[in-house]
Amino acid sequence: MAEVAAGEPILDVRDLVKHFPVRVGVLFKRTVGYVRAVDGVSFDLKAGETLGVVGESGCGKSTLAQVLMRLEPPTSGSASFEGREIFRMRGAELRRLRRDIQIVLQDPYTSLNPRMTVGDIVGEPFEIHPEVAPKGSRAGRVRDLLEVVGLNPEHINRYPHQFSGGQRQRIGIARALALRPKVIICDEPVSALDVSIQAQVMNLLGELQDEFGLSYVFIAHDLSVVRHLSDRVAVMYLGKIVEIGTEEEIYEHPMHPYTQALLSAVPVPDPTLRGQRQVIRLEGDVPSPVDPPSGCRFRTRCWKAADVCADEVPELVPRGGGHPSACHFAEERSVVP
Incomplete structure (x- = not known):
């Protein structure tokens, strides 16, 4: 895919819709309505930018993330990454998209497999995309990733239950960084953490953005959380964006x-x-x-x-x-x- 210059849109979403059918009946289920989780959302994300997406629980923020990650198919609308339509991608092109767009999930207690060591969790992307790192260099890459997110590389053989909530979220961030993505969707990554730990994780995300040139879609339900990191903010209500602007416009005006x-x-x-x-x-x-x-x-x-x-x-x-x-x-x- 073509490289996008700083300040140019890397992700462009237009009229995105995701409706979930409501069905009743045991044997012969019939559709009686639709949950309009995302209902005509449009925005763009520039290279190197953070777009905060804010709204109450149930407004469609996480569904938006799932659709953009191709975890859920859209009902209608379009989304393009570096000028190419995401929902039309298949095969090798879709595999490449999986490398370029990663996600950090909300709950660090359930997003990590408790039966896998930290080394296996962070190194798993290399098993799926072996072209990113030769087999002999993967352990070294995993140690480097742990160090980048502020964890001790010597803890590579520990299990998730041996870490605190903030440390587990750092493991999730290291896993998202493994494939050198261009965009990371952060789905409420600090909402399950203590306030003091939230600040540490937010600062880490800012440092990683500067170091690796990342673009973020940062989802949260608290406007005070996204202000520190966001260049622009989109406010969602009941499946729609009701206001979008720069950090100063949203918070000051x-x-x-x-x-x-x-x-x-x-x-x-x-x-x-x-x-x-x-x-x-x-x-x-x-x-x-x-x-x-x-x-x-x-x-x-x-x-x-x-x-x-x-x-x-x-x-x-x-x-x-x-x-x-x-x-x-x-x-x-x-x-x-």
Whole structure:
């Protein structure tokens, strides 16, 4: 595949849709509806960039990751990597894609095989892609990878249960690095870790990005987590991106009511500033993705909702001279002192 220059899109996603059928019956199952997990998502990822994808649990973030990894087939839409359509790849071309796009999973306690040593876990990609490393050099490569992620290479024969949660996630990162990928999809890689360990893993990911020129799609449910690492941020709600912009645009000049509500819930360390921040409390629960609201999907919880919100789906376009936001009444609102 052709190389992509820094600043150029390496991954381009357009109108991606993933619906899961809802079936009832024991013998003769019939489809009674669809879970609209991802429903028309578009974005691009530039070489060397980190795109944060943020939203509440159940908004479709992990499904998006699975579809991009070809672990789930899309219902419709397209995604291209270095200018070539991902969902049309077969054979050797698909094998190459598996090398170039890797994933770091959420739970370091279940994503590692407890019956395999760390050396076998990190070295397993070389068994699947033997062209990357000759057999005689694999042990040395595994030791180098462990050292790169901050682990002792002498622990190569230990098992996952002998490591802490943060160390296990470093093992997962080393495994993702083994094939020298260009893009790593990080599916909530720090959500299962203590706060102090989260910072260490985030710093490691930043260092690895600088060292190896990686591009990240960084998925999280907490806006405060992705700010340190992300160049741009996409906010998802019920299968759709409702706002996307640079780190400064999203955190300093949020336009969509949902983004403003998420930011207002971010803890403020300084107690003298807590009383100055207006907290936005959303009413009701997240609607079911099987039967989402008409028009704007956020309207059932939005304080700005009007008749037009039920009748028309707001497009994700720049509004008021700002960045793209999918709201008929988008306006900048400061929620963080």
